[in-house]
Amino acid sequence: MHLITVKPEQVFQALADRTRIRIMRLLVDTGEEICLCELVDSLQELQYKLSRHLKTLRQAGLLTTIKDGRWLYHRLVTGSPTMGPLSDLIRSVPDEDDVFSGDLARFRERICLREDGRCRVGIQTSDLATGAS
Secondary structure, three states, rough: OOOOOHHHHHHHHHOOHHHHHHHHHHHHOOOOOEEHHHHHHHHHOOOHHHHHHHHHHHHOOOOEEEEOOOOEEEEEOOOOOOOHHHHHHHHHOOOOHHHHHHOOOOHHHHHHHHEEOOOOOOOOHHHHHOOOO
């Protein structure tokens, strides 16, 4: 078993970005694994930017990644005593501008495209995949 050590300063640095808070909030609220394709369509952010944010969250010890074919699925780290209180804190962040609820609504629509519980269709918002404006 791989033990992940979460350092408080790395956690708070990783969460010092609105997009990373949105990613964490979506994962906390759903309890799901999520692939980059689904994140792009749910958060309506560019693929390369989300990829960079996911890397930061992984390096802080907050996320783990599982490879399934050509897809990588990201999920919250489990088994850490830090994650329970941190999840509660993230869940308590006010959604004053309905960003979190919009992300969640788009994610719920997006997971309907899964086949056997897995993403198999890629990014549906093509301009976000390529970075075109």
